[in-house]
Amino acid sequence: MPSNIMWVEKYRPTKLTEVIDQKEIISSLQSLLKNQAEMPHLLFSGSAGVGKTTVALCISKQVLDDRWQTYTLELNASDERGINMVRERVKKFSRYAGLEDIPFKIIILDEADEMTADAQTALRRIIEDTSEHCRFILIANNISKIITPIQSRCAVFKFTTIPEKMIVSHLKSITKKEKIKSDDKGLETVSDYSGGDLRHAINLLQATASLGEVSEANVKASAGLTKTKDVTGVLKLALDGKLTNARNKMIELIKVYGMSESDFLKYINRAVFETKANNISEILETIAKYDYRILVGSNPEIQLSALLAELGKFGKK
Amino acid sequence: MMWSEKHRPQNISDMIGNEEARTAFVEWFAKWKKGTKPILLVGPPGIGKTTISNLAGKQFGYDMISLNASDVRTKSRITQVLTPVLGNITVLGCPMIFVDEVDGIHGRADFGGAEALIKILKEPTIPIVLGANSDTSDKMKSIKKVVKTIYFRPLPPRLLRLCLENILKREGAKLSPGSLIKIIDESRGDIRSMINSAQAHVTGFNPPTERSFETLDVETGVNAFFKANSIDEARSVIYSMSINPREKINAFYSTIITSNLSKEESGKMLEVLSEADMLYGKIMKTQEWRLLRYLDEILLGLYKKGTSIRYSRYNLSWSLLNRLRWDGRTIKALISALAKNMHVSKSTFATFYFPYILFMIKNKQLDLELEENYGEIIEKEIERLK
Numbered sequence: 001m002p003s004n005i006m007w008v009e010k011y012r013p014t015k016l017t018e019v020i021d022q023k024e025i026i027s028s029l030q031s032l033l034k035n036q037a038e039m040p041h042l043l044f045s046g047s048a049g050v051g052k053t054t055v056a057l058c059i060s061k062q063v064l065d066d067r068w069q070t071y072t073l074e075l076n077a078s079d080e081r082g083i084n085m086v087r088e089r090v091k092k093f094s095r096y097a098g099l100e101d102i103p104f105k106i107i108i109l110d111e112a113d114e115m116t117a118d119a120q121t122a123l124r125r126i127i128e129d130t131s132e133h134c135r136f137i138l139i140a141n142n143i144s145k146i147i148t149p150i151q152s153r154c155a156v157f158k159f160t161t162i163p164e165k166m167i168v169s170h171l172k173s174i175t176k177k178e179k180i181k182s183d184d185k186g187l188e189t190v191s192d193y194s195g196g197d198l199r200h201a202i203n204l205l206q207a208t209a210s211l212g213e214v215s216e217a218n219v220k221a222s223a224g225l226t227k228t229k230d231v232t233g234v235l236k237l238a239l240d241g242k243l244t245n246a247r248n249k250m251i252e253l254i255k256v257y258g259m260s261e262s263d264f265l266k267y268i269n270r271a272v273f274e275t276k277a278n279n280i281s282e283i284l285e286t287i288a289k290y291d292y293r294i295l296v297g298s299n300p301e302i303q304l305s306a307l308l309a310e311l312g313k314f315g316k317k
Numbered sequence: 318m319m320w321s322e323k324h325r326p327q328n329i330s331d332m333i334g335n336e337e338a339r340t341a342f343v344e345w346f347a348k349w350k351k352g353t354k355p356i357l358l359v360g361p362p363g364i365g366k367t368t369i370s371n372l373a374g375k376q377f378g379y380d381m382i383s384l385n386a387s388d389v390r391t392k393s394r395i396t397q398v399l400t401p402v403l404g405n406i407t408v409l410g411c412p413m414i415f416v417d418e419v420d421g422i423h424g425r426a427d428f429g430g431a432e433a434l435i436k437i438l439k440e441p442t443i444p445i446v447l448g449a450n451s452d453t454s455d456k457m458k459s460i461k462k463v464v465k466t467i468y469f470r471p472l473p474p475r476l477l478r479l480c481l482e483n484i485l486k487r488e489g490a491k492l493s494p495g496s497l498i499k500i501i502d503e504s505r506g507d508i509r510s511m512i513n514s515a516q517a518h519v520t521g522f523n524p525p526t527e528r529s530f531e532t533l534d535v536e537t538g539v540n541a542f543f544k545a546n547s548i549d550e551a552r553s554v555i556y557s558m559s560i561n562p563r564e565k566i567n568a569f570y571s572t573i574i575t576s577n578l579s580k581e582e583s584g585k586m587l588e589v590l591s592e593a594d595m596l597y598g599k600i601m602k603t604q605e606w607r608l609l610r611y612l613d614e615i616l617l618g619l620y621k622k623g624t625s626i627r628y629s630r631y632n633l634s635w636s637l638l639n640r641l642r643w644d645g646r647t648i649k650a651l652i653s654a655l656a657k658n659m660h661v662s663k664s665t666f667a668t669f670y671f672p673y674i675l676f677m678i679k680n681k682q683l684d685l686e687l688e689e690n691y692g693e694i695i696e697k698e699i700e701r702l703k
Contacts, residue, residue, distance in 0.1 A: 002681055002682050002683055002684040003677075003682065003683055003684070004683070004684050004685060004686055005685075006659065006670070006674070006683075006685075008659065009658070009659060048665075053660050053661075057660065074657075074660065076656075076661070076662040076663075078662040078663075078664055078665075079653075079656075079662050079663050079664075110660070110661075110662065111662055199661075199669070200669050203669060203670060203673045204673065206673065206677065206682075206683075207673040207676050207677055209682065210676065210677040210680035210681075210682035210683065211680060222673075222676060225672035225673055225676055225702070226668055226669050226672055226673075227667060227668040227669075227671075227672060228668060228669075241580045243580070243583060247574070248633070248634070248637055251633065251637065251641070252637065252640070252641075253667075255641050255645055256640060256641055256644060256645040256648055256649075257648060257649075257652070257667040257668075257671065258648075258649050258652055258653075258663045258664060258667050259664050259667050259668055260662070260663075260664035263664045263665070263668065267668070290591070293591055293594075293595055296595045296598050296599060296602075297591070297594040297595045297597070297598035298563070298594055298597050298598035298601050299563075299566070299567070299570075299594050299597075299598075301570075302566070302567075302570050302587070302590050302591060302594045303591055303594060305570075305574060305587055306584075306587035306588055306590060306591035309580075309583050309584040309587040309588075310584055310587075310588065312580045312584060313580075313581075313584065
């Protein structure tokens with residue numbers, strides 16, 4: 001019987017008490033929520049798949065109850081085109097409908113660290129202008145990329161990586177509920193591949209389960225599907241001096257599938273460490289150079305192509 | 318050497334056009350005595366005001382002291398420069414003064430420069446010649462009260478052509494009839510500008526054609542750039558490509574990325590394009606359009622003699638271009654809808670969800686109950702899974 005839902009959604013906690021790990025954060029958030037009227041804006045930081053978005057959604061459900069969907073605006077900075085889009089959407093949202101019996105509306109802005117410093121400065125103004133009726137929950141991977149004026153306006157919560165043991169036991173509980181056969185080695189392998197990202201782990205678990213039991217062999221057969229593998233492929237082609245192939249693959253990732261340029265750079269950075277090149281620091285320096293140039297320049301494709309071409313000089317001859 | 322200097326007339330009789338004005342001017346010189354009103358030459362740039370003053374001064378045995386607007390901005394400066402000339406004639410032999418661009422002395426900014434000049438003009442002890450492009454400003458009106466005005470007119474095309482053909486003959490250069498007419502036409506009677514553009518045209522772009530002087534379209538421009546025989550020729554091509562800078566950079570990008578170049582060559586050229594793109598990005602962000610003047614010089618770094626690079630409009634193969642246009646559109650719409658449900662960005666969804674979802678659909682373990690029109694693309698993408 002095929003499932004008609006992704007397990008990440010099916011097993012996403014709906015109450016703060018159900019959240020995996022992050023005990024300290026949960027308890028201080030619960031005390032904050034005792035006096036809802038005085039709840040400050042919140043800023044969550046931490047790596048991917050540790051529960052930031054889930055906690056934000058739990059708060060929204062707890063504060064707004066069964067009308068949480070109406071009164072919550074979810075934005076993802078990496079999807080919005082510029083600060084003006086954000087401003088328009090926030091403006092529309094904060095203006096519309098009354099506030100009869102809810103304390104405030106909630107705006108969840110995910111990947112806020114994808115915004116430029118200028119956009120964040122504008123965001124700060126938006127936060128101030130709407131704070132009478134709205135609370136912001138800002139989410140970022142890297143808190144150092146959030147400008148300090150915004151940090152100082154928020155209660156900051158730094159999410160920690162979930163220990164492997166907890167990931168494995170959580171995966172185990174899912175397999176039990178789904179009545180899927182699994183062994184410890186298989187679950188540990190899932191956890192290994194996910195690198196502490198519980199969301200990725202659950203996706204991989206479900207993909208593996210589509211082959212049958214969660215065994216090491218099945219996990220290995222399902223892992224490596226993610227597009228980060230394709231980025232690793234681009235890096236290898238570039239280092240081999242195969243510019244055209246590398247570029248075609250990169251363009252496919254970005255223009256067909258919609259991988260963002262900054263994610264592409266993030267994954268290619270990681271991929272460098274997987275290659276056994278002995279000039280890693282020079283390769284990273286080159287990536288850094290073009291990462292900067294994308295920010296300054298106007299056509300990321302030109303900059304990324306130039307990056308791939310320059311990587312060609314580091315490959316084995 | 319600039320042709321406009323090299324071919325400056327050596328005698329007043331060698332000059333062309335404005336016969337009456339020239340005659341009047343020579344007469345004024347011939348009859349000049351202490352107290353004769355100074356003379357004001359009014360006319361557009363490049364028709365010989367400076368030339369005739371120089372030649373007349375020489376012909377009548379004066380030592381000409383030339384000033385231009387920047388020398389006569391303030392009263393103290395004018396007094397400082399001109400008082401010794403006006404007072405002590407014997408030291409300098411037989412001086413005369415030529416002040417060019419008097420209409421450039423701006424009223425308030427020039428701290429009494431105009432007034433000081435008028436005071437001198439009222440009691441001339443030596444010949445004073447003024448040059449101006451126009452005599453309509455208030456300041457010019459007060460100057461005109463104390464001088465005699467002679468008007469110079471723009472030269473008619475017939476005379477310009479005569480002059481230009483003469484110079485080309487002496488230089489041993491040739492221009493096609495089309496270019497010749499265009500140069501004459503665009504000079505609007507300014508003989509200096511006409512000679513300058515003729516020189517730029519003849520030396521800058523070889524072989525000269527009508528097209529080369531017109532603005533170049535993208536394809537012709539890029540091809541002519543890489544076919545150029547020298548960097549100077551390449552420069553003149555790139556300067557005459559009249560498309561917006563974004564298009565210019567992109568045209569070179571699509572051309573280079575699709576050319577069959579060595580690893581080193583393409584690396585070097587893409588680095589140049591990367592720099593050009595950075596400059597353009599800075600311009601867009603700061604709106605400092607003056608920086609645009611450096612763009613062509615950066616792009617000139619792409620020039621290399623004897624390459625076989627030819628213009629290409631598209632920077633991708635047809636198959637990828639089509640996939641991008643058709644599959645890309647559907648995939649993006651699908652990803653966009655699903656990403657929202659999963660509370661993640663499209664990019665994250667594309668990377669960590671989409672491939673797994675396809676895999677599970679393939680294994681018949683997931684049915685997301687998607688809209689029917691996504692069926693085809695999902696099958697296609699499942700095929701692509703390794």
